[in-house]
Amino acid sequence: MKAKTDSYRKNFALIISFMVLISISLVLALILGYNLTKKYIENEFSALKIDVLEKTIAPYNTLFQNKIPEISFYQGFLDSASAEKYADTILKSYPFVEKVLFYDAQVSNHPIEDGLRIGNFSVGIKKLYQFGLNINQKDKVIFDGKKPGSLSLQSGDEFNKISLKIASYIETADTTKPLNSEQIFRIFYSIVNNKISYMNIPRRDDIKIYQDLMFKSGNTSPVYEQDVFSFELNPSKLKIINNHPQLYRYISIKPLSYDPILEKPKLINTDIALPGPFSDYKIYFGSEQEFLNKEVNRRFFPIALAVFVVYLVLAFITFLIYRNLNINQKLFSLQYDFINNLTHEFKTPVSVIKIAGNNIMNAKELSEKEKNHYGRILDEEADRLNDLMNKLLSFTQIENKAIKINYQDINLEIFAQNMIDTFQMKYPDYVIELEIIGLNTFSTDPVLLNSIFHNLIENAYKYASAGEKKLKIKIYRLKKEVAFSFKDRGIGIEASELDNIFKKFYRIQSRYNQQGSVGLGLAFCKELVNFMNGKITVKSKIGKGSEFEVILPYDK
């Protein structure tokens, strides 16, 4: 008994410690997860600003890479009407373009007043137009080449800058090679604060002609058309696309010098400089700590949930292991019990045989009466041992399904009467009544049926007080089954025990136990009946008796 309690306690401690361990892990995982999420959000806060920048600057990039080079496709053929059309599409699709200036430029070797002249190469302005959403029709022309000298310094400056670039390129151009994209960017674009100017790229043949104009003094040349556009940009009209609203609460375009520390000291902030013509500005991002915490919580929730689910699963598995251990523990104790009882069971006949043996050995001579007496005792005890061993063997066999049902037609009356005769010979005080209704023969395994009869008849005798050893056996036909009823007037079984009596190794603790049974009989019967596809039930009243009913299928 000591070993049993020891092992039980040990398992429990193990499970408790395991539960503690996983609970600690749970807490650790939650803390760690929260901190990592927080760190991650902080990293994202500073990393994803590039994403916002890219999205915000995307329209500028299309303007720069697609719409501005389109000017070259017109090959200098643009005039006020078509330039206005072009400018309108720009102003409409790119709200950050405030004003478009169109210099209808002319390249020639004529001396000019406004524009640029290097050697004989002059780039003059035929007309200068401005287009914008708030510019009236009459204000569109801001300079006319027919009225020289009226060009404002600012517009002239922009034009001269790009003309100078072209002129210096033409001076050294190698017309045998096509322009590469790096050269195009350097020569035909002029990018200053909030302003991009662009001149349409002349064809290689035009550049050759321009070179000739520059270096050869000759007759008055024809006039070659070039288009120069200047785009005035307003960075504050760039549409900010906050594709991470959960990270950035405030996004705005600010001058590079902007520092929020005076206005909002507790704000978490970061910034990124704008490219190209907007390089004096930056995109500024800010969020309160609480705002970010909300996001941390939002991200952390599913992680916590997952950790918790894992924890619950582990706990449930632990519970199942605990339950299995418990059941095994009980089974172990039952078997232990059984061996104990069995030992006692074997001890009785063995000691009787030993006494009988000693008596025979010690007697000088045996009278006829004594010889018969001891012979009977030995014979009976040997039978009892044999019976015990048979039961054990059959039981294991049936449990392992090692036997087969051997069907035979039996005459029930002869079969039952033989059994009754055997018992009445054994126990002369045993009164057994037999009643068979509605059938004569039955197809079944006589050996197995015999075992059932034997056990039930034996039990009824054992668990009955002297003088009440009476049994009524009734066999009758149901629809497709045959019922065998064994009704005794024994001591009866407590209602609480009814569920247990068919269990293996189960024995009702009572004074009748000493009758020489280990409670294997009913379990054995149940195994047999189940094996024969039947069922066994019991009804009982304490002091009045019990009725066992076995129902077996009539047809095989």
Add this chain to the structure above:
Amino acid sequence: MLDCCKRYILVVCFIVSVAGCVKTTKVKQVSIDTFFKDPQQSFYHISSDGKYLSYLKPTNGQLNIFVQSLSDNKVTQITKLNNKSIKYYFWAGNDKLFYMQEKDSLDNYQSFIVDKDGINNLLVKTPPKTKVEVIDQVIKNNNSILIAVNDRVAEYFDVYKLNINTGERKLFIENPGNIIRWISDDNGNINLAVGSDGVNETIYFRSDNNQKFKPVITNNFKSSLSPFGFTNQPNHVYALSNLNRDKLALVDFDCKTGKESKVIYENPDADIMDVVYSKTLKKLAYVTYEINKRQNHFLDDGYKEMYGQIRTLIPNQEIKILDNDQYENKFIVRTFTDKNPGAYYLYQSNTNKLQRLADINPQINEDDMCEMKPISFKSRDGLTIHGYLTIPKGKKEKDLPCIVFPHSGPSQRNSWGYNNEVQYLANRGFAVLQINYRGSIGYGKSFKNAGYKEWGKKIQDDIADGVNWLISEEVANPDKIGVYGYGFGGFSALNQIIYNQKLYKCAASYSGYINIFTYLKGFPAYYKPYQQMMNEIVGNPESDIDYLKYSSPIFQTDKIKLPLLIAQGGRDSRVNVNETNQFVKELRKRQIDVTYILHESENHQFRDMENRVAFYKQLGDFFEKQLGFEK
């Protein structure tokens, strides 16, 4: 397991046998090199006395002149150029040859006179960046030929007499400013000239050297009057004219009255392409025209008889006379068919003997080539459009993968005959459709002028109508049609997939115009009338800006959705490489599958044989891939 193996082996056997079957029915694929390599011997000429033959042949990768004696077949290499080819040459008399080299890196064309044995190589001295044009090859008195040089003013060609013995040139007539063509008579006098302001052509005439040129008649660029020689009657010239008629006709024109005095030959369906004049007989020999195939109309019975004799000697071949000696006894004859690039022959009319000189491309086997059939269909607005359909050999005329191949120009045409690009594509298993859409020449002036300002519209409609016709005839598999073209053809290919996307699977453009503004810019800025003409033919870059944007693929990249192949030369003066780069960039940004072949050193047409062969290989592979061909 065993069952499984068996089944596997069976399947393998089946595949092998099917593959075997396919292979046996498949026409032999001719290698790309065979189609596109330079010919060995070409540009045959015969000396005036008929004793020597000359031809161009590549040595060191450049074309050089070779002279072959007809008496002992001795061959002499006359020129030994190794960095540029001969552009042009002819016999100046019996003993000398005049030749012009290709442009050098400084844009100079240099001309020389050389003896027929290769010695005495005389440079015709001209200032840099000038050009020599030959007016009359025939030696007149003083051992001189007539040339024109633009050394005084770049745009004006003055007439010089060039002494072929000394290489000296002497000014003969100064260009008053607008003459673009000088026409000499048999005596070496120039009394006829064509002047132009870029749009309108005026014929000038004078009765003798001492008088001044007087304008005779002026015509607009939409019609044509082109004199080419004097008749036997004083003041009368032969001319090709479509004044007051639709088709170019051969006429006799009176320069005194400025009137057409009679029509010599007129075909109701086609323009006259060529007129051959016999200098010996002083008589018109024959004219040629082409509706479906090239046709000759003989004006001289002797020539007609000779043609008949050559035809019996070389049956089933088209025949062209390229050159002859001054006695019109020995002729250089070239043959061709749709399946055969042809050969050069020497024909002697007095003995009726024919001698084969060289094959244009001896590796082409006529039996492997595909038949070209003239076709015609009605356009959606009722015009009859002619074209040619080449069906891959060994295939049924049904459900074929097809390539539409619009010609460049647009004022050119496809003709019946051997075409290496067509045969290459047909040999790869494609039916090839060529279309002489409106704007093409040879079918009269109204058909040609119908293409004006319709580059992006009605011309494209004609091409699409051709494709629809091909589908309705069930020749083409409507799911396997591609379009390919060069120059204007490439422009058309791009326009087709922009505006008729549903008809096609893919397109290939070889130096295709992608921007008409750039095309227009390619014409001189200072010629106002010329600009006006271009404005009418192509479109006005200022007032027709919407149409030009509509037609220029570079403005329509967002409409392109099909796989493209684009080939571009870095030095192309008509298609700006920067624009093509930009075009490809934008398409690739939009995830369009663009195969871009860029050769920095190439021009509008790829000159280097390796580049050319590589291009055609990629072109073939591209169509095989896109039109779902299993190799």
